Amino acid sequence: MKDSNTTIDQLKEQVKKYCEERDWDQYHNLKDLAIGVITEASELLEHFRFKSEKEIQQMLNDPKKRGEISEEMADTLYFIVRMAQKYDIDLSDAFEKKMEKNRTKYPVDKAKGSNKKYNEL
Amino acid sequence: MKDSNTTIDQLKEQVKKYCEERDWDQYHNLKDLAIGVITEASELLEHFRFKSEKEIQQMLNDPKKRGEISEEMADTLYFIVRMAQKYDIDLSDAFEKKMEKNRTKYPVDKAKGSNKKYNEL
Amino acid sequence: MKDSNTTIDQLKEQVKKYCEERDWDQYHNLKDLAIGVITEASELLEHFRFKSEKEIQQMLNDPKKRGEISEEMADTLYFIVRMAQKYDIDLSDAFEKKMEKNRTKYPVDKAKGSNKKYNEL
């Protein structure tokens, strides 16, 4: 699978099959899946704890480290896709709507080159 | 956009355009983007804090609440996609590889119906 | 050390000595210490992922599991205390002020028996 030709529905289908085969619907309520998202996001973040930008750049150039980071990203994505699949949420639709909102919250003329939050712009 | 026909690359393109227009490459290093993922994952989780399963079910049936939850999922996805886009990581490929690993870590005959971690199976 | 006679300053002193001996001041900036807090909070939370209230109650009755949970709490506390020690923040003072604010945000007559957020009371 490649990002160029993989749809969100294809990710959902993989996740659905995987969880159904293991009979995990009973454990996958919304609260625990959200815990899944954040605990995996934390494992991703932990790679960078106390590391300088230079060291992080070196990680990215190291295939093993790069693979580990990609894996944590995949784990986080897995739980988001599972939430969306189980609770019938269209991620692409939600994404598009949120990006539209973001464009209004961060108008180019005010947000360009700035790291301020929208309420401080 | 719908999950049925939206590819990951299409999400990446939206994010790339949005961030380029705002000249945000300078702030979007890996550590801060990973902070982005976890802080949005936390806003998603916060919706369920101290809520019972019944109350969470009611949230899902309330279009306004459902929209808010979808929005937090989109925010989390945004930062994962941004990381992948900026640092040239193929999410679908990482996802497929991780699912393959998961199938080995959680073999159906041992994991079926169980909520144990792989190292406790 | 026991909670009955251990002051926050005594925790700060232990942390200060420990980090000075290891020459870690150079890595312990505020952003990375805040990453420390959340990554340890995540390890604490992960113990309860997909677990029912009954299972969590059993964990508490199991001395080994109880010890592991206490350890994750200690790890989270360590980073909060380190932040406060390094950046000269009086935690007890901040705590007292915040509790005073909380009492106003959640007045007894409105908040009693409710799991709503203050802005929904």
Added chain:
Amino acid sequence: MKDSNTTIDQLKEQVKKYCEERDWDQYHNLKDLAIGVITEASELLEHFRFKSEKEIQQMLNDPKKRGEISEEMADTLYFIVRMAQKYDIDLSDAFEKKMEKNRTKYPVDKAKGSNKKYNEL
């Protein structure tokens, strides 16, 4: 209250009284309190998202920002203390034991001046 003369038990007593007056024992199970810890840790971390070390230093010198950061630290501490108080865990004892473990995991001669994890030392 000041860190110099405030014991953990005094924090516990404040939290206990506050929660009992609001009849919140029914909501404060271990899973949701751990969610409390991580969501507050996230609000703390969010202050530093996309900020440079120089900007964070400026925040610390700004009494208003410094107060906000202290408040998020107090919120995180509140949930740890509440967990410990409700589930009868001695934080100082857990802290002392964990610091002892840490001293072994990160021996001075190996860890001095290093930002590596114990398993990489």
